[in-house]
Amino acid sequence: MAAFPINSNFQGDFVMQLVPVDTDDTMDQVAEKCAYHSVNRRVAPQPDKVMRVRLHNASDNFPRDMKVSDAGWRPTETLDIIFADQ
Amino acid sequence: MYQIPRAEWYDLTRATNWTYSYVTEEEMFPEEMSGARGIPMEEWETYDEPYKVTYPEYVAIQREKDAGAYSVKAALERDAYVDRADPGWISTMIAHYGAIAVNEYAASLAEGRMARFAKAPGNRNMATFGTLDENRHGQIQLFFPHANIKRSRQWDWAHKAMQTNDWASIAARAFFDDIMLCRDAVAVSIMLTFGFETGFTNMQFLGLAADASEAGDHTFASLISSVQTDEARHAQQGGPSLKILIANGHKDEAQKLVDISIWRAWKLFSVLTGPIMDYYTPLEHRSQSFKEFMVEWIIIQFERQLADLGLDAPWFWEDLTNDLDVTHHGMHLGVWYWRPTVWWNPAAGAGPEEREWLEEKYPGWNKTWGKCWDVITDNLNNGREDLTLPETLPYVCNMCQLPIVGTPGNEWNVQDYPLEFEGRLYHFGSKADRWCFEQDPERYKEHQSLIDRFLSGQIQPADLPGALAYMGLGPGEMGKDAHDYAWAAAFKKQAEVA
């Protein structure tokens, strides 16, 4: 368990933001933490979608239950948080 | 008494050089300071500045300029224009003074570097006047806002801003240190006077002067014009340096110095001038959009000047042209959303009529930038101001030190340009910002952005209040919405009527 800074690039938002997550967080928890600083602030919520995490500009999303410590990120890694059907 | 006509002595005196007997040329003009790049002295002696002035002429003209601007100020002081001006215009002035006034002194040092170390005698002569110009700009732009400190502590940031670690100050210093204070005399003449002053200060000052007259602010308009006439003169020091570099086989380096300077100046202006022109200036007083201004003054005029000198348009010209629809909208939204972190009160400029203007000037604004402002507007109209205020920091670029922004909403496209260098992960807001770094990593690699400082524990407590304290923002100084959200309430009224 340790704090881990990431660079959040949230779908629909205009700016990247520093978001502290935890090495024990799952991808769903990472998405939640990033959403806190974007959704309902500058991005309208999409309740029928789920939020998925991927490396910046990557095509594949990380598994939703994968932990930060297993993702192989560098500190301040840039991540896209995107709305998806599943 | 007989006076020799100016034409008979001027050329001789302005080009005077001398033979050193106690020191060598290398001791007299160290390469690090002079930047002669192996080009021999005879070549530098051909430096021919297009604008020539003698000391008596200079003093007479400057005296008149000062007398003009100070008397307008004195005459209009009782008129108390500032008390009835639109708050958006007040913010424009407060932002401008903080970002510019003290940097004029830094520019005086940069002129001093040329006055002492330029190998070209004509450059030394011109730069001597340049140091005096910039000293005057510093003084006048500190003196004018000083009269308003009784109105708000934010005016005090004319002097304070550059002594703090406010993010905007870090960004401004990073740029000005790079092009003015940490370069040799030849590079200063190119990066400061040609790259920055010919293009961008021209635009900031002419644009602001136009908006100021429109807004009825004759004091500010006369101040700005008084400064700009100096800039127009001493900005001409870079052209002759470029000619000499190009004629002596250094075109590539000349081009590179120009390109870096233009890109970095563009980024600073996207956060300073862009929001002012397209959002802060009241709708009825806007002369042109920021994009229109940029196209006229930078894209067209500057490109012509480059071609005249035998240089190419910078490699990023197309990127820059495309970014005219993006970057400053993002910088504005960022400054407004993070308003407690700036020393002025950002005007949202996103009311119903303003949005119509934005959509007209920037087709597609509503489905992109407008999407973010929709959420903000709803929050304000539903008593959720808390959601319109930040709880973390925006990620800033390791070159321009400004937030990494891009198009939001339906056409979402926000890009990071990362680089791992010597084990450190850098983030850049554009390809060109990263390119600037790659041209000279030694120069830039140690610099700590606000985010780097936050993550390395220099900002305590490590939260937003800690960051505000680190930036030096006290009570009565932190920005708030310039119009107290009246622009958002206008949408509510519209809905009620409908």
Ligand SMILES: [Fe+2]
């Ligand atoms: Fe100046």
Ligand SMILES: [Fe+2]
């Ligand atoms: Fe200047």
